[in-house]
Amino acid sequence: MTDRSPVLELQSVVGGYGRMTILNGCSFAVARGAITTVIGPNGAGKSTCFKAIFGLLAVREGRILLEGQDVRGASPAALIARGVTYVPQGRNLFTELSVRENLELGGVALGSAAAMRPLVEAALDRFPILRQKARDQASTLSGGQQKLLEIARGLIAEPRLILIDEPSIGLSPLMVKEVFATLTGLRDQGVSILMVEQNARSALAISDHAIVLESGRTRLAGTAQEILNDPRVARLFLGGDAGDAA
Amino acid sequence: MIGPDAPTVLEARDLVRSFGAVRAVDGISFAVREGEILGVIGPNGSGKSTLFNCLLGQLLPSAGQVLLDGRDVTGMRPAALNRLGVSRTFQLLQVFPQLSVRDNLILAGQEHVGSRIARLFGSPDAGLGAAADRMLGLFRLEALAAEMAASLSYGQQKLLDAAIAFMAGPRLVLLDEPAGGVNPTLLAGFRERLRAMNTEAGATFVVIEHNMEFVMSLCTRVICIAQGKIIANGAPAAVRADPAVIEAYLGD
Amino acid sequence: MSHARHAAVLGAALAALVLAGLVSFALQPYGIYLLSLWAVYTIAATGLNLTLGYAGQVSLAQAAFVGIGAYTTALLMPHGVPFGVSLMLGALGCFVLGLGLGFPALRVQGHYLAFVTLALTTLAFLVMRNETWLTGGIGGISNIRRPAGFASGRGYEFLCLGVLACVTLLAWWLLRSPWGRAFMALRENPMRAASLGVDVRAYTLLAFAIGAALGGVAGALYAPLVQYIEPSPFSLDFSLALLLMVVVGGSGLFLGPFLGALVAVLLPEWLRFLQDYYLVIYAALVIVLLALCPEGLIGLAERHLFRRKGRA
Numbered sequence: 155m156t157d158r159s160p161v162l163e164l165q166s167v168v169g170g171y172g173r174m175t176i177l178n179g180c181s182f183a184v185a186r187g188a189i190t191t192v193i194g195p196n197g198a199g200k201s202t203c204f205k206a207i208f209g210l211l212a213v214r215e216g217r218i219l220l221e222g223q224d225v226r227g228a229s230p231a232a233l234i235a236r237g238v239t240y241v242p243q244g245r246n247l248f249t250e251l252s253v254r255e256n257l258e259l260g261g262v263a264l265g266s267a268a269a270m271r272p273l274v275e276a277a278l279d280r281f282p283i284l285r286q287k288a289r290d291q292a293s294t295l296s297g298g299q300q301k302l303l304e305i306a307r308g309l310i311a312e313p314r315l316i317l318i319d320e321p322s323i324g325l326s327p328l329m330v331k332e333v334f335a336t337l338t339g340l341r342d343q344g345v346s347i348l349m350v351e352q353n354a355r356s357a358l359a360i361s362d363h364a365i366v367l368e369s370g371r372t373r374l375a376g377t378a379q380e381i382l383n384d385p386r387v388a389r390l391f392l393g394g395d396a397g398d399a400a
Numbered sequence: 401m402i403g404p405d406a407p408t409v410l411e412a413r414d415l416v417r418s419f420g421a422v423r424a425v426d427g428i429s430f431a432v433r434e435g436e437i438l439g440v441i442g443p444n445g446s447g448k449s450t451l452f453n454c455l456l457g458q459l460l461p462s463a464g465q466v467l468l469d470g471r472d473v474t475g476m477r478p479a480a481l482n483r484l485g486v487s488r489t490f491q492l493l494q495v496f497p498q499l500s501v502r503d504n505l506i507l508a509g510q511e512h513v514g515s516r517i518a519r520l521f522g523s524p525d526a527g528l529g530a531a532a533d534r535m536l537g538l539f540r541l542e543a544l545a546a547e548m549a550a551s552l553s554y555g556q557q558k559l560l561d562a563a564i565a566f567m568a569g570p571r572l573v574l575l576d577e578p579a580g581g582v583n584p585t586l587l588a589g590f591r592e593r594l595r596a597m598n599t600e601a602g603a604t605f606v607v608i609e610h611n612m613e614f615v616m617s618l619c620t621r622v623i624c625i626a627q628g629k630i631i632a633n634g635a636p637a638a639v640r641a642d643p644a645v646i647e648a649y650l651g652d
Numbered sequence: 653m654s655h656a657r658h659a660a661v662l663g664a665a666l667a668a669l670v671l672a673g674l675v676s677f678a679l680q681p682y683g684i685y686l687l688s689l690w691a692v693y694t695i696a697a698t699g700l701n702l703t704l705g706y707a708g709q710v711s712l713a714q715a716a717f718v719g720i721g722a723y724t725t726a727l728l729m730p731h732g733v734p735f736g737v738s739l740m741l742g743a744l745g746c747f748v749l750g751l752g753l754g755f756p757a758l759r760v761q762g763h764y765l766a767f768v769t770l771a772l773t774t775l776a777f778l779v780m781r782n783e784t785w786l787t788g789g790i791g792g793i794s795n796i797r798r799p800a801g802f803a804s805g806r807g808y809e810f811l812c813l814g815v816l817a818c819v820t821l822l823a824w825w826l827l828r829s830p831w832g833r834a835f836m837a838l839r840e841n842p843m844r845a846a847s848l849g850v851d852v853r854a855y856t857l858l859a860f861a862i863g864a865a866l867g868g869v870a871g872a873l874y875a876p877l878v879q880y881i882e883p884s885p886f887s888l889d890f891s892l893a894l895l896l897m898v899v900v901g902g903s904g905l906f907l908g909p910f911l912g913a914l915v916a917v918l919l920p921e922w923l924r925f926l927q928d929y930y931l932v933i934y935a936a937l938v939i940v941l942l943a944l945c946p947e948g949l950i951g952l953a954e955r956h957l958f959r960r961k962g963r964a
C-alpha cells in the first residue's frame with residue numbers, strides 16, 4: 155500500500171510583504187512522490203507561496219502542514235532538517251567558490267564533514283558534468299550547468315520535498331530538457347516536487363498534478379492533463395487571446 | 401517583408417571579445433536592416449550577452465567594429481548610444497527597486513527631454529506624465545504605478561524592464577531574454593505589442609531568447625551563435641531545421 | 653512619491669523651522685545657541701544626505717567642507733567682505749572642490765570611496781592646523797563678528813533658520829525635479845541608468861558638488877555663531893558625526909537630517925549627567941535604532957503614520 159496522504163498541505167494561508175497582502179487564503183495539497191506544477195499570471199503569488207512554505211515570509215493566517223504537522227513559522231534550517239529543500243528563482247550560487255564547495259554548502263545543516271562527503275560524491279556521480287568541473291569556480295559554468303548545480307546542492311540534504319521556482323528561466327531548450335529530465339528522475343525515486351513554471355506547457359507535460367493560482371488564491375487544481383486540456387486555463391494562462399490582470 | 405533595399409541600422413564587423421584566453425565572441429559579423437526583428441539563439445554561455453554588451457558600449461570589444469547607420473560607434477558610452485535612439489533590456493532584472501513604477505518610467509524618458517538645466521527648472525515629471533501613463537497601459541502595469549518596483553513579482557518587474565526600454569521611443573531595441581518568467585498569456589500580448597511597434601513605428605529589434613515559440617512567431621530572421629561564432633543565419637524555419645542548430649542548441 | 657507626499661514633507665520641514673523660531677522666545681541664550689547649532693548641522697547633513705542618501709555616494713569629507721566654509725567666512729569678513737558674499741564664496745569653493753572629489757567616485761565606490769573622501773578630510777584638517785600663516789594654526793581665529801543686524805543670539809538664530817529655510821526649499825525643489833530622480837538612479841542601478849541616457853558621470857559629480865556646497869554654507873554660518881574657530885571641530889570625528897545624523901534620521905529621506913541633527917544636538921545635553929559614559933550610551937542607542945529600523949527615525953515614524961493596507 156502506498157501512502158496516499160499529501161506530503162504538504164496549505165490551508166487558507168494569508169501572508170505578504172509588510173503591508174502588502176499577496177496570499178489571500180491559499181489552499182492546496184501536494185501529492186507524495188509526484189511533480190506538482192503551480193501556474194498562474196504574474197503577481198499571482200506563486201513565488202510568495204514558496205517563500206511562505208519555506209519560512210522566509212511571515213504567514214498571518216492559516217496552516218502549513220508538512221506530513222500532517224503544522225510547520226508554519228518554522229525556520230528554513232528547521233525545514234531543511236525535516237526534508238524540504240528550496241531552489242529559488244534566478245542564480246543563487248556562490249560564484250567565487252568552486253563547484254565542490256557549493257555542493258558542500260548544501261550540507262551545512264548535516265553538521266559533520268564525514269556525513270557530507272558521500273553525499274557530495276553521490277551528487278557528482280549523478281551529474282557527470284559537475285564532476286568534470288568540480289574544481290572550477292561556479293561562475294565559469296554556463297547558465298544551464300549553474301541551475302543543475304543548484305539542484306544538486308539542494309539534493310545534498312536528501313530532501314523528500316523539493317520546492318523549485320522557475321527552473322527553466324534563461325536556459326536553452328536543450329538544457330531545459332536536461333533539467334526536466336533530472337526532475338522526473340528524482341520523482342521516480344520517490345521525491346515529491348512542487349514547481350513554479352511560466353514555461354507552462356513544457357512543465358505540465360512532465361507533471362502529475364497542477365494548481366492554478368490567481369490573486370493569491372487557488373483557482374483550480376487537478377491532474378496535469380485536466381488542467382492542460384481545460385479550455386479556460388488555455389485561454390487565460392497558457393497563451394490564449396484574452397488579457398490577464400497583472 | 402523587409403525589402404533588400406532597406407537601410408542597415410546596426411552592423412557588427414568581425415567583433416571579438418576575449419576574457420583571458422577565452423574568446424567569448426569570436427569574429428562575429430552581421431547586419432540588421434531597418435524594420436527587421438532579428439532573433440539571436442544559442443546555447444547558454446555561447447556569447448550572446450557578451451555580444452550585446454559589445455554592441456551597446458557596456459564592454460569594449462577586443463577587435464572589430466560596431467556601426468550604427470554606417471557610423472562607427474565602437475566603444476561609445478551607453479548613455480550616448482541611448483540618446484541616439486538605441487535601447488536595451490537586460491537578461492537579469494535591471495530596474496530601480498526603490499523608485500515607484502511610474503518614476504522608473506519617467507526616469508527612462510527624462511534624459512531625452514530638453515537640456516539638463518531646463519529639466520531642473522521644469523516640471524518634476526519632465527512633461528512625461530502622459531507618456532508614462534500610456535506605457536503603463538501598454539504593459540498592463542496601471543494598478544502598480546505607485547508601488548515600489550521592488551515590491552513587484554519577477555514577471556511584473558520583467559515587464560517593467562521592457563516598458564523602461566520603450567519609454568523614450570527608441571528606433572532600435574536589443575532585448576535580452578524578454579520572455580523568461582513571463583506568463584504565456586501576457587507574453588502573447590507582449591509579442592503583439594512588439595509587432596505593433598515594429599510595423600507602426602518602424603522600430604527595429606534584436607531579440608535574444610530561448611523560448612522558441614516566441615522566436616519563431618516574432619522574428620523575421622534568426623541567427624544562432626555557438627562558442628562565439630555564428631553557425632546559422634537565415635529564415636526562422638530554416639535555422640530551426642539546421643542540423644548544426646539542432647545538435648548544439650535545440651536537441652531532438 | 654506622490655505630489656501630496658512631496659508637499660507634506662516640505663510643509664513638515666518648514667513647520668519645524670517656524671516652531672524652532674517660536675520656541676526660542678521661551679529659551680535662555682544657551683538654548684538659542686543650541687537651536688542655531690541645530691540649523692547649521694541640518695544644513696550640513698542635508699548636503700550629505702543628497703550625496704549619500706539620495707545619490708548613494710559614500711562621503712566622509714563633509715566635515716572638510718564645513719571647515720572650508722567656516723574658514724572662508726572667518727578670513728574674508730575682517731577684510732570688509734560682507735557675510736552674504738563670503739557665504740557664497742565659501743559655498744562656491746566647496747562646490748568646485750566637491751566636483752574634484754567626485755572624480756574618484758567615477759572609478760571607485762563603497763568603502764574605497766570612503767577612504768578617498770576620508771583623505772580629503774585629513775588633508776583639510778592638516779592645512780587648517782599647519783598653515784599657520786593663513787589659518788592661525790591650532791590657535792585658530794577669534795573675534796569673528798556676526799553680520800550687522802544679527803549680532804544678538806536670537807537675531808543670529810533667525811539668520812540661521814532663514815538660511816536653513818532657503819536650503820530646504822532649494823533641496824526640496826532639486827530632489828523632486830528630474831535631477832533628484834537621476835541621483836536616485838545612481839544609487840539604485842548606475843548601469844541601467846546609463847543605458848537610459850542618464851549621464852552617470854555628470855550626475856555623480858553634481859551630487860558631490862551640491863552636497864559639498866551645502867557643507868560650505870553650514871560652515872559659513874558656524875563661524876560667526878561660535879565666533880572662534882580652530883581646526884578640531886572639522887576633523888574626521890565631525891564627518892562621522894554628520895554621517896550618523898544622516899543615518900539616524902533616515903538616509904535618503906528628506907526629513908532625516910532635520911531629526912538626525914536634533915538628536916545630535918540634544919542627546920549630549922540630556923545625557924550630560926552620564927559624563928564619560930555618554931558616548932557609550934549614544935552608541936548603544938544608535939545600534940538599537942538601526943537594528944530595529946534601518947531606515948532611521950523618520951522611517952520609524954513613517955512606518956506608524958502611513959500604514960497602508962493591502963495593494964492599491
